[in-house]
Amino acid sequence: MTAMYSDRALVIGAGFAGLLAARVLSESYGDVVLVERDQIAPDTEHRAGTPLSGSQAHDPHTLLARGAEVLDTLFPRLGAELEYAGAVRADVGSDFLIRSAAGWAPRDHVGLSVLSTSRATIERIIRRRVLKLPNVSLVDGVTIDGLLHDRGTVTGVHGRREAVSSKDAVSSRDTVRGMVRGTVRDEVSADTAFTDYTAFTDYADLVVDASGRNSKLVSWLAELGVHCPAPMIVNGHLACSSRLYHVNPDLKLDWKTAREFTHAPATKRGGAVASVDGSHWFVTLFSAGGEAAPTDEDGFLSHATALECQDIAEIIKTATPASPIHHAGNLRSRWNRFHKVPNWPRGLLALGDSVVSLNPVHGHGTTLAALNCADLRTLLHDHDLAKEPQLFQRAVAKAAWTPWTSATTHDLGWSTRRRSPSARFAQWYARRLADVIPHSKQVYRACVRVSQMVDHPTALLRPAILSRVLAGRVLSGSRPQARER
DSSP: OOOOOEEEEEEEOOSHHHHHHHHHHTTTEEEEEEEOSSOOOTTOSOOTTSTTTTTTSSOEEEOOHHHHHHHHHHSTTHHHHHHHTTOEEEETTTTEEEEETTEEOOOOOOSOEEEEEEHHHHHHHHHHHHHTSTTEEEEOSEEEEEEEEETTEEEEEEEEEEEEEESSOOOOOOOOTTTEEEEEEEEOOSSSEEEEEEEEEEEOSEEEEOOOTTOOHHHHHHHTTOOOOOOEEEEEEEEEEEEEEEOOTTSOOSOSEEEEOOBTTTBOEEEEEEEETTTEEEEEEEEOTTOOOOOSHHHHHHHHHTSSOHHHHHHHHHSOBOSOOEEEEEEEEEEOOGGGOTTOOBTEEEOGGGTEEOOGGGOOHHHHHHHHHHHHHHHHTTOOTTTOHHHHHHHHHHHHHHHHHHHHHHHGGGOOSOOOHHHHHHHHHHHHHHHHGGGOHHHHHHHHHHHTTSSOGGGGGSHHHHHHHHIIIIITOSOOOOOOO
16 A cells, blocks of 8 residues: 655646546645646536647547556546446447558457547546545646745745636635735736736645646746756647537448548548547548648548548538537647756656657557556655656656657658658558558557557567568568558
8 A cells, every 4th residue: 555655746737647647646645736727617628728729629539448447447437437428439440440551451350449538528527536536626727837946856836826807896816725925917908807816836745747738847947957958859740620520320330430541751631530429520630741731611521532531521521510620730749858857856747748748640648648647656656756756757758668659650751851770660660561451450450459558569570470561562572452441
């Protein structure tokens, strides 16, 4: 059983990663406080801070099989609760329709099932569970501006708590214990409203940054004289547009998720559709190699019509839209190498997108955050991470290697910059795998297990797989032809 190391832990960010971190910390700390920028009611549907300016609020979050295993250990029967809320369970082989540049993947039962749900649904259900814990509380509407510190140790945070009031009547604030230092008022309009900011200060034995891809942690550390190495950034020059549709029961489909991949250098358009929350389809169209993603209805349909997977176009033609078209561009991956900072302060941890934010097109982000929290739980059994924070940051780096390599290997195919020998080999081998997948259930099954992070990527180099990959392209001297569904 985990020991109680100290009284108070503070988590910056009440999104997916922050909620999981609070759940884990509740086992080791007497008081866990989630501090969130957005205003959150108990059943808030969509946080304004959802990644990519809200375009992921309805995004289909098919948590990878490995990530689902972690969630089941933290939240027993979570899968059943998500299914009750409308999440769609699917086998990643037989229920998935996958098209690569070489053709259609086999529709073979793999035995790994995943749940497809919206970001809003999974966050709402997990938030409800976390906030029921007796030692976890939420302070919302707070913008963190920096860290409090004392002789190499982070001791808390400071920032501003916001509330919008009418010009004639300013609502009173609840005074947060030990946090209030004053009030700042910014006038927004002479006729409508202004914003009050109440200074916010809170102290903790451990501060965890889970504020996401827009984290300001690097700047906060620089203010303390702690300088981080330049982040690794891979820009895949990808863009996507997405839209939610009501399910059309007249359109009979034999799959639950369909996906058509982009492939450098020639296949610049792709798309995906997933059943989410029981009554909706979520359609996402991808553009790569600098090609613009569609932002209007005519362009949306035109893009889908050009795909091999015509089911996507049929949905757009016949189903009723349930949302506007959301657009996100310049999708990239970034890795803040905090594990390499020699004078990393005590009392501070970082996880999730604050450390490694992956191109969301590839779908690894939520699973990586779950793995970070699994490592946090394991390490807390034997270590006081407030005193040994780099143990955890090294674990975060180790967990990131596989999803980072997977995401960036694809994205670097669209880059013109010189790549390392290892990156060139990874791309070469990935192309060979893609060529063989339409013709080999064994290779496809191995690829699925790796993509779901159940198996390590070295599984794709086992003799049985390697021989098929080489025979499919190198020894025959020809490219396998695409096979029809």
